[in-house]
Amino acid sequence: KAGVTQTPRYLIKTRGQQVTLSCSPISGHRSVSWYQQTPGQGLQFLFEYFSETQRNKGNFPGRFSGRQFSNSRSEMNVSTLELGDSALYLCASSSWTGPGFEQYFGPGTRLTVT
Amino acid sequence: KNEVEQSPQNLTAQEGEFITINCSYSVGISALHWLQQHPGGGIVSLFMLSSGKKKHGRLIATINIQEKHSSLHITASHPRDSAVYICAVRDGETSGSRLTFGEGTQLTVNP
Numbered sequence: 503k504a505g506v507t508q509t510p511r512y513l514i515k516t517r518g519q520q521v522t523l524s525c526s527p528i529s530g531h532r533s534v535s536w537y538q539q540t541p542g543q544g545l546q547f548l549f550e551y552f553s554e555t556q557r558n559k560g561n562f563p564g565r566f567s568g569r570q571f572s573n574s575r576s577e578m579n580v581s582t583l584e585l586g587d588s589a590l591y592l593c594a595s596s597s598w599t600g601p602g603f604e605q606y607f608g609p610g611t612r613l614t615v616t
Numbered sequence: 617k618n619e620v621e622q623s624p625q626n627l628t629a630q631e632g633e634f635i636t637i638n639c640s641y642s643v644g645i646s647a648l649h650w651l652q653q654h655p656g657g658g659i660v661s662l663f664m665l666s667s668g669k670k671k672h673g674r675l676i677a678t679i680n681i682q683e684k685h686s687s688l689h690i691t692a693s694h695p696r697d698s699a700v701y702i703c704a705v706r707d708g709e710t711s712g713s714r715l716t717f718g719e720g721t722q723l724t725v726n727p
Contacts, residue, residue: 533713539657545702545717557712590657596713601666602647602706603713607659 506608514614520581523611527595534576539590588615622718629725635690637721639703650688651702693725
């Protein structure tokens with residue numbers, strides 16, 4: 503099976519702009535989670551989508567949003583970019599392997615906001 | 617106090633040494649993950665466990681649910697083991713796959 507893919511891999515944006523990142527999960531996986539990684543805060547959970555519905559949401563402002571399509575591909579959007587949004591954005595698709603979800607991470611999108 | 621705490625933050629070892637990284641958590645969990653992140657960002661899941669012990673090659677992970685503590689051991693360490701090791705937990709109350717992460721342990725193994 504192909505792994506999790508994320509596009510683009512690198513992105514440079516200016517403050518105030520918006521950005522859309524894409525994630526294609528492993529075939530058959532219906533759950534996609536998004537994470538932000540920064541040197542100061544480490545890895546933080548953004549949100550999770552399951553079968554096109556947001557199942558969980560982390561503690562991020564409303565500028566961060568996402569969606570999932572019927573083919574399980576997911577996008578996240580950040581509007582009105584701030585310098586502090588510079589980070590590595592990772593998505594993970596997961597499958598239930600009781601007692602938890604085995605997670606498979608994509609390579610990430612490195613966003614730089616100038 | 618973070619929900620998930622790792623120690624040490626940084627670890628330098630000589631090739632062949634036995635390495636232990638510790639993780640303590642404060643919430644009730646359903647599963648604990650050990651992840652490996654190499655420079656460049658890619659994250660690989662090493663283990664997911666909810667009790668006892670798991671072994672894969674030179675890596676061993678243990679968890680003590682009562683003490684809310686897990687350890688990752690690397691036997692016969694090698695320079696290619698140099699990476700950041702991250703402990704993450706799935707809260708027992710959550711319905712999804714949401715993880716809460718420790719700050720990571722930067723491991724450097726010198727030849």
